[in-house]
Amino acid sequence: VNYYLLSEGHEGAVLPYPQPVPTCISLHLKTCVLNNYKGSGDELLFAKYILQNAKFLHIMKFFINIDTYETFWMNDRIRRDLFSCMKSSDTCELFFFMS
Numbered sequence: 001v002n003y004y005l006l007s008e009g010h011e012g013a014v015l016p017y018p019q020p021v022p023t024c025i026s027l028h029l030k031t032c033v034l035n036n037y038k039g040s041g042d043e044l045l046f047a048k049y050i051l052q053n054a055k056f057l058h059i060m061k062f063f064i065n066i067d068t069y070e071t072f073w074m075n076d077r078i079r080r081d082l083f084s085c086m087k088s089s090d091t092c093e094l095f096f097f098m099s
Contacts, residue, residue: 021053025050025053025054026053026055026088027056028056029050029054029056029057030056030057030058030059031057031059031061032050032054032057032059032060032061033060033061033063034046034047034060034061034062034063035099036063036064036065036099037063037064037072038064038065038068038072039072039075039078044078044081044082047060047062047082048081048082048085051082051085051087051088051089051092052085052086052087052088053088054088054089054092055088055089056089057087057088057089057091057092058089058091058092058093059092059093059095060092060093060094060095061095061096061097062082062094062095062096062097063099064097064099065098065099066098066099069098082094
């Protein structure tokens with residue numbers, strides 16, 4: 001599944017997520033990779049949507065741009081929100097990489 005923010009930094013730009021959750025996400029998604037992740041509000045909502053609805057998700061990888069990596073890790077709220085998010089999968093692990 002590829003997801004691109006077409007309007008970066010515009011919080012209202014993300015369309016509402018489909019209900020019911022598409023089968024490809026709820027029953028088939030095992031790995032999710034988010035490239036150039038900055039932790040913006042819309043990126044966080046998308047990450048939470050995946051974590052809360054992908055029942056068989058094993059790995060979620062966040063690739064954070066080297067220019068924003070330090071800022072990302074210093075923002076305790078972003079990390080806390082991701083790690084404390086209710087996950088649909090008991091086996092899901094979060095990984096963070098500098099890109």
